[in-house]
Amino acid sequence: MIPNIFVLFSFYLIIIVSLIGYGYLFERLFYKEILESNFGYTGLRGIFLLIFYSFLSHFFFAHGYLHNVILTVLGCIFFAFYILKIPKKKEYPLILLVNFFILFIGIIIFKTHDDFPFYHFPYSYYITQNPLHIGVGLFNSGFKTPSSIFYLNSLFYLPIIKYYSFYIATLAFMLFSNTILLSNIFNKIKLKKINYKFYLSLLFFIFINIFFYRIQEHGTDRSAQILILILFLQLLSFINFDSNYKKKLDIILILLGIIISLKAFYVLYLILSLPILFILYKKKKLFIFLYFVIYSIDISK
Numbered sequence: 690m691i692p693n694i695f696v697l698f699s700f701y702l703i704i705i706v707s708l709i710g711y712g713y714l715f716e717r718l719f720y721k722e723i724l725e726s727n728f729g730y731t732g733l734r735g736i737f738l739l740i741f742y743s744f745l746s747h748f749f750f751a752h753g754y755l756h757n758v759i760l761t762v763l764g765c766i767f768f769a770f771y772i773l774k775i776p777k778k779k780e781y782p783l784i785l786l787v788n789f790f791i792l793f794i795g796i797i798i799f800k801t802h803d804d805f806p807f808y809h810f811p812y813s814y815y816i817t818q819n820p821l822h823i824g825v826g827l828f829n830s831g832f833k834t835p836s837s838i839f840y841l842n843s844l845f846y847l848p849i850i851k852y853y854s855f856y857i858a859t860l861a862f863m864l865f866s867n868t869i870l871l872s873n874i875f876n877k878i879k880l881k882k883i884n885y886k887f888y889l890s891l892l893f894f895i896f897i898n899i900f901f902y903r904i905q906e907h908g909t910d911r912s913a914q915i916l917i918l919i920l921f922l923q924l925l926s927f928i929n930f931d932s933n934y935k936k937k938l939d940i941i942l943i944l945l946g947i948i949i950s951l952k953a954f955y956v957l958y959l960i961l962s963l964p965i966l967f968i969l970y971k972k973k974k975l976f977i978f979l980y981f982v983i984y985s986i987d988i989s990k
Contacts, residue, residue, distance in 0.1 A: 692850050698793055700850045704857050705789060705864065707764025711735035713771035714764075728785045729869035730940055733916075735764070736841065736861060737943045740950055743816075743840035752817045752843040760844055784875070788867045789860075795904040796856050808832060809839065809908065813855050816843035836909040837950035859904055862912040863897070866919050870894040873922075886926060893918045913951040917958065920944040 692700075709728055712735030739760075743752065750756065812832055815825065816839060826833035838858045845854040870890045877887035897918065901911050920941065927937040948955045 692853060694797065697797075697850060697853060700847060700854065701793060701796075701857060701860065702789065703765060704761060704845050704854065705732070705785075705861060706768050707761045708732050708735040708739070708861055710764035710766065710768030710771070711738050714738065714767045717771065727869060727872050728782065729865040729867075729872060732861065732865035732868070733940070733947065734943060736858075736865070737947055739844055740837045740841055740947065743844050744837070744950075747816055747840065747843075748821050750820050752846060754846070754848050757817075757844055757847055761847065784871045785864070785868050788864050788871070792860050792864055792867075792904055795902060796860055805908075808834075810852065810855060812836075812839040813842040813846075814852055816840060817846040817852075834953075836952060837947065838909055838912060856904075859907040859912055862915055863901065863904060863907070866897065866915050867894065869919055870897075870922075886922070889922055889925070893922065909952045913948045913955050916944055916948050916951075917955075920948065920958070 709732050712731035712733070715734040715738045716731065746752070746756075812835065815832075841858040841861075842855045845857050846852060847854060870893055873886055873890035874894065877883055877890075897915055901907065901915060923937055923941050923944065927941060945958060948958060
């Protein structure tokens with residue numbers, strides 16, 4: 690039975706709230722504080738945390754109904770708990786809601802990616818039914834190319850909507866990216882500080898929503914390409930040593946991690962770390978980069 694639109698909308702909104710909740714948890718665990726007043730960056734941190742968890746947990750058990758319900762409810766609890774503790778009001782929450790509504794319509798009206806029935810759906814569904822099995826690539830050649838988007842989708846295989854939640858990852862990537870770009874645009878207008886960041890954010894927002902509007906057809910490539918644009922914006926901001934560059938370095942590392950996990954081919958983008966190293970060396974701040982990489986790996990801190 691296909692769930693009605695209201696049910697789908699409600700579940701998708703709950704899942705997005707849960708992702709933001711895990712983003713708050715990530716910031717609280719690793720930085721001892723909530724870093725962002727922007728839902729976009731917090732959402733990407735939540736995605737990063739859940740991708741890491743999904744890869745690890747799949748070794749031991751399937752991502753079934755009970756597991757996913759508990760995981761989603763916990764994310765909503767984290768959201769409710771931490772949102773009340775943030776002293777600064779969140780920036781433009783209406784941006785997130787309007788974007789979500791528009792993208793949800795896109796989920797309904799457009800057809801799926803050509804590879805969705807071939808291996809995107811089977812791989813996501815396999816993760817919900819079984820723990821890791823060695824050799825599944827023999828049954829479907831697409832299973833030889835795993836992507837974090839399948840693992841993320843599997844965490845939201847929930848009662849009632851079932852596998853109709855397998856589009857949520859592509860929606861989340863585009864939603865949080867749009868939120869980041871629009872927040873940049875409105876902030877610059879509000880502060881009357883029209884600079885390169887304003888124009889690039891505007892250009893990227895227009896480009897993403899004109900060329901990537903068929904959201905169900907994104908697959909693994911389009912989501913990564915959207916994040917690459919956000920990465921490029923962050924790199925420019927970091928290179929110009931805007932305020933709080935340590936935080937910008939953090940989101941750069943997270944973006945690189947998500948992009949590479951979406952498709953192994955994008956490991957080539959690690960070459961972008963070379964100009965960062967060079968600039969930090971010239972600015973005599975190389976130790977900051979090395980410290981932050983070690984800090985990010987050492988989860989005990």
